[in-house]
Amino acid sequence: MVTAGLAVLAGIAGLLLALAVLWPLRARGRAGFLVACLSIGLASASLYLLVGDPRAAQEPAAPSLAELRDGVQALEQALEREPQRADGWVLLGRSRGELGQLDAAAAAYSRAAALAPDDAGVLVEAAQARAQADPEKHFDDRALGWLQHALQVQPDAERAAWLLGIALRQRGRDAEAVAVWSALLPRLQPGAAAALQQQLVIARAAAGAKAPAASSGALQENATPLLSIGIALPPGFDPAQWPQGAALFVLARAPGGPPMPVAVRRYPLQALPASVTLSDADSPMPTQPLSSHAQVEVLARLSRTGTASHAEGDLESAPVTVQLPQRSELKLQLR
Structure with a gap:
């Protein structure tokens, strides 16, 4: 009708x-x-x-789960006929991933990486798929190798650098992660750069605030201390009452600016210093060294968790704003 x-x-x-x-x-x-x-x-x-x-x-309806599975099966049959198609294995990996079949996705990407060993995009996707298939989301040695090679063949591969930094941090190689991320930072858009800056601060702190050799060239040129800071502990302070992972952070940040420091030092509970110096070598962001600021806000925090983020139970000094370079020692009292 x-x-x-x-x-x-x-x-x-x-x-x-x-x-x-x-x-x-x-x-x-x-x-x-x-x-x-x-x-x-x-x-x-x-x-x-x-x-x-x-x-x-009428608009076509979205494919059902059964149709997606049929498509994957057809793709697998095509790859049986043409197993040398790296792009086919990449497509299969993506499709398996969308179906939640993470192990199968990782296996497909591995085939693609073997067929295209110098394709940075394929290597990055293969490494990420391998980490996603891991119960702890860990980048294993093969994934780490893929990411390192991806940066060798394409040094400006931003995603490869970001994931490589994560893989290095998972292994406790924080200084190397800082080197990779510091090189990546100037190439990012403002939003992504702000997120990476936060991770850089954490990585630098975990590395003991030591600038890695691979990224410290420009900073070492101005490693002269710009700030000398004396740290006073509360009367009757007993380190035995604190967790073993506690740490002292001494940091300088832009007054009225973002919370990310422009210089930071980290000391474990077992080696609390009486005084600290800060220089460009302590800057987590090479594009914003300490010496580029005429004025900074300085504070110290004894963190119970050993991380740079403030938490309940931490001891912290009042922030003090000073001009750079600071000629006399600045006194900070933890409370």
Whole structure:
């Protein structure tokens, strides 16, 4: 019934179109004019009945899970015929990942990486898939090797650098992670750079705030102390009452700016210093060294968790704003 009605509408539309197009010819003969118009209208209706389908105007429905699985099966069959197609294995890996089949996705990406060992994009996806398949989301040695090689063949591969930093931090190689991320930072957009800066601060702190050799060239040129800070502990302070992982952070940040420090030092509970110096070598962001600031806000925090983030139970000094370079020693009292 619906199809017949639409056929009538198609015929009417054809008739109206014929009237508009053939109207100038009516003077040559009314009978011929009417026959031509009716013929076009009937032809339109007949053509619709032959090939028309009202469902063609509807948006296609999203494929079902069964259809996705059928597509994966068809792709696997195609790869059996052409197993040397690296792009096919990449597509299979993505499809398996979308189906939540992480082990199968990692296996497919491994095949792609073997076929395209110098394709940075493939290596990065393979490494990430391998980590996602791991219960602890750990980048194993093979994934680490893929990421390192991806940066060798494409030094500006941002995703490779980001994931490599994570893989290095998982191994406790924080100084190396800082070197990789410090090289990446200037190339990022502001939003991504801000997120990476926070991770750099944490990585630098975990590395003991020592600038790695691979990234310290420019900073070492101005390693002269710009700040000398004396740290006073509360009266009766007993280290035995604190967790073994506690740590002291001494940091400088831009007054009124973001919370990320422009210089930071970290000391374990077992080696709390009486005084600390800060220089460009302690800057977690090479693009914003301590010496680039005329004024900084300085504070010290004894963290119970050993992380740079403030937590309940920490001891902290009041922040003090000073001019750089600071000529005399600044005194900070932990409370």
